[in-house]
Amino acid sequence: MTFKLGLTGSIGMGKSTTAKIFADLGCAVWDADAAVHRLYSKGGAAVAPLADLFPTAVQDGAVSRDALKSLISEDLSVLRALEKIVHPLVAQDRADFIAQSEADVTVLDIPLLFETGSEGTMNAVVCVSAPPDVQEARVLARGTMTKDTFEAIRAKQMPNDDKCARADYVVITDSLDHAKSQVEMILSTIRKGLHDA
Numbered sequence: 001m002t003f004k005l006g007l008t009g010s011i012g013m014g015k016s017t018t019a020k021i022f023a024d025l026g027c028a029v030w031d032a033d034a035a036v037h038r039l040y041s042k043g044g045a046a047v048a049p050l051a052d053l054f055p056t057a058v059q060d061g062a063v064s065r066d067a068l069k070s071l072i073s074e075d076l077s078v079l080r081a082l083e084k085i086v087h088p089l090v091a092q093d094r095a096d097f098i099a100q101s102e103a104d105v106t107v108l109d110i111p112l113l114f115e116t117g118s119e120g121t122m123n124a125v126v127c128v129s130a131p132p133d134v135q136e137a138r139v140l141a142r143g144t145m146t147k148d149t150f151e152a153i154r155a156k157q158m159p160n161d162d163k164c165a166r167a168d169y170v171v172i173t174d175s176l177d178h179a180k181s182q183v184e185m186i187l188s189t190i191r192k193g194l195h196d197a
């Protein structure tokens with residue numbers, strides 16, 4: 001049985017970067033956002049149920065994120081209906097990944113881990129964190145969203161301090177070297193526990 005380590009944190013806090021460090025140290029990594037992309041692509045399991053509910057959101061056999069975003073901007077209840085369909089499919093994809101994982105530690109990168117109540121299914125949880133101004137600067141530097149959109153996403157997510165308080169481990173992502181040393185420490189604690197068990 002693989003050790004299930006949840007990895008979470010708010011938008012732009014460094015989840016993907018930290019997940020890569022875990023992968024380099026021999027962990028298997030599953031990425032919730034990547035799973036959603038697979039589910040929305042041609043032949044993905046979310047295409048048919050979303051086509052039934054939001055016909056305009058499916059184009060050329062795949063779910064269009066732009067179309068979904070414009071539906072959500074007109075009516076926020078669309079997001080709730082979308083989550084009701086997508087979250088169980090994501091949970092199944094995750095369960096399948098865990099079942100076939102041969103690594104001692106499997107990292108589950110889940111932006112909405114606490115918001116979706118998934119922490120109970122993890123053996124431990126890591127939260128990545130950086131100061132709010134650093135978070136904002138990182139997200140806006142990507143050039144993929146406006147400040148208003150960023151604020152709206154941040155407002156929808158559980159506050160960073162609450163996430164960190166609920167996590168078993170916190171990784172401060174102020175530099176790559178610092179993040180790496182914290183990940184090494186976390187993994188050695190977990191692996192020691194597995195070895196001693």
Ligand SMILES: CC(C)(COP(=O)(O)OP(=O)(O)OC[C@H]1O[C@@H](n2cnc3c(N)ncnc32)[C@H](O)[C@@H]1O)[C@@H](O)C(=O)NCCC(=O)NCCS
Pocket residue numbers: 010011012032033036065066068069072079082083086087090111112153156157
């Ligand atoms: C709304 C959609 C179409 C926006 O797509 P887009 O490519 O523009 O953004 P992306 O998915 O990269 O998300 C941007 C940021 O918002 C966060 N975010 C996404 N969905 C949500 C949500 N339901 N609640 C809070 N934050 C969210 C992401 O974690 C990320 O940090 C898309 O996020 C979606 O289909 N969401 C519903 C499925 C879901 O809840 N996914 C989250 C992982 S399970």
Ligand SMILES: Nc1ncnc2c1ncn2[C@@H]1O[C@H](COP(=O)(O)OP(=O)(O)OP(=O)(O)O)[C@@H](O)[C@H]1O
Pocket residue numbers: 009010011012013014015016017018033111138172173174175176177179
């Ligand atoms: N430890 C770190 N030191 C310095 N910069 C970092 C660190 N971790 C992440 N960053 C930078 O912060 C930005 C966001 O990182 P990343 O994409 O890993 O965040 P994320 O939490 O996965 O984002 P999202 O929630 O949007 O998917 C990137 O530009 C990345 O280079």
